[in-house]
Amino acid sequence: MTLPLRAVIFDLDDTLFDDTSCTHAGLRVLAAQSGLSVPPAELFARHAAHIRAIDPLLFRGELTAHEARVLRFTRLLTELGVPDADGEAATVTYRESYRAAWAPLPGAADVLRDLRAAGLRLAVLTNYVREVQALKLAHFGLAALVDAVLCVEEVPAAKPDPRAYHAACAALAVTPQEAVMVGDSWEKDVQGARRAGLRAVWVNPCAAPVPDGVTRSVRNLQDLQRCAEFRA
Incomplete structure (x- = not known):
């Protein structure tokens, strides 16, 4: 279930x-x-x-x-x-x-605000160092819109190791079955997350064919909340 x-x-x-x-x-x-x-x-x-x-x-x-x-x-x-x-x-x-040239992807802040308003807990899980990633999040005010930020040096192993997603779930006090991973990397954000027991949505701006023919794919962040994963 x-x-x-x-x-x-x-x-x-x-x-x-x-x-x-x-x-x-x-x-x-x-x-x-x-x-x-x-x-x-x-x-x-x-x-x-x-x-x-x-x-x-x-x-x-x-x-x-x-x-x-x-x-x-x-x-x-x-x-x-x-x-x-x-x-x-x-x-x-x-x-x-x-x-x-720094810029967030269109809709990033709005999507985070909407998801928070819907009562969902939010995290960023990134395979790069905090020294760099924290600057980006702070620059656009995104850090204040999430409950946790986990950078590569703060998790037991980088994505797609299951321990990375499990660390993010633990930081949000949820089980993997209660979380969805959203990202642009098929291997690191979709396959790895699903192997770890999470749901996943692939950010796929070029509308490339979905390798497994099953995973939900969106071209932009604005389409996220129309996915079935967000209505479960």
């Missing part, structure tokens, strides 16, 4: 916060300043690969967020053939444009 819904757990980047657009903005300015002619999609993919390679060092506390950025851009520019790559200067250039 499906238990009544009592809590909603949100991913942050590209679920509540428009990280992809900000990243493209930062990379666009960095490419122009560095004289690069790499296609935007390729530059984005290369940059993402360096993030994946360096993040474990950040998560283990071996690097600060700033040090991780400097290493990332030193490696990226070196890989792209920029002579005497200056990761420190590249970090400053990128971050200025990235921060200038």
